Amino acid sequence: MMNQPLKLRTDLLKPVFFIINPEARNKGSKKVWEEVEGILQAKGVPYHYYFTERKGHALELARKIWMENKEKTWVIAVGGDGTLHEVIHAAAGLDHARVGCVPAGSGNDFSRGIQRTASAKAVMKLLLESAELPSCRIDAGVFETGSKHGFFVNSIGIGFDAEITYEAEHSLWKKRFNALKAGKLIYLITFIKKLFTYKRADMEVIIDGKHHSFRKVWFVVAANQPYFGGGIKISPHASPYDRQLNILAVHDLSHIKLLFIFITVFWGGHLKLKNVESFIGETMTIRSAQDSLIQADGEIIGTKELSVSLASDQISVLAKKALKKNEEA
Structure with missing residues (x-):
């Protein structure tokens, strides 16, 4: 039986942005992204994606995304805690920024301790299939x-x-x-x-x-x-x-x-x-x-x-x- 497109929450009617570190997990992050992209396409969710090219690039990309999109906008890092660290820097203090992470690194402590999702499938289920907005505000150092x-x-x-x-x-x-x-x-x-x-x-x-x-x-x-x-x-x-x-x-x-x-x-x-x-x-x-x-x-x-x-x-x-x-x- 084919997957049917979801009735999307209002925050998902506009594209979800993904920033992928292609070097993470010995380039295994590319396979993780393929899995994520397959789910997005099957569910009919609009999205854009970018591959990082150097250290600091995820920070630049995330800043540009939230500068150009002033409503609630999801940016999901596909990589490890290092990639997420850059996205977090861009999000700090922005009310319209929403941050998530698909774990594809060595440590993945954010996914384990805060997001509490162990796999790409679990992340996408939380993001796409929750009836309520699955985000909350956290403290930062x-x-x-x-x-x-x-x-x-x-x-x-x-x-x-x-x-x-x-x-x-x-x-x-x-x-x-x-x-x-x-x-x-x-x-x-x-x-x-x-x-x-x-x-x-x-x-x-x-x-x-x-x-x-x-x-x-x-x-x-x-x-x-x-x-x-x-x-x-x-x-x-x-x-x-x-x-x-x-x-x-x-x-x-x-x-x-x-x-x-x-x-x-x-x-x-x-x-x-x-x-x-x-x-x-x-x-x-x-x-x-x-x-x-x-x-x-x-x-x-x-x-x-x-x-x-x-x-x-x-x-x-x-x-x-x-x-x-x-x-x-």
């Missing part, structure tokens, strides 16, 4: 480091987590694991590889005006949702809807104890361990005694010094939660 400033929706961190992110993204093994649909393993391998060579730094951390001094810091992470690093549940209680950041500082631990913490992360046991400190706040400033990489949503953004603040209800995103709470008309 605002960062500044050196000459860079921008937004993040997953997490931001300084230290070992950023080092792993950098090494994994530049590893020759990443393409091989992606080809085997096992991209998350590169983070585990990089963790083990860097565990005994990483040089920890002393850091000053200020959270909502309160000063903290930590020695031999492995990492400090501010999370807006539970997952980072390809599915590691680093901050189980973090939520993009509660108008606060969950901050975790891991310090003064031996290499072996950090390995134990990594194991306990999978059930949240790390939050109860000594020298794993948890905080809740809206602002954070970090100064490291030595160069330490900083990542935001998996993108390296600087070293050594970082300022973070929370912007509540900043971005409208595709999310299953919207259907449960009916937060938007």
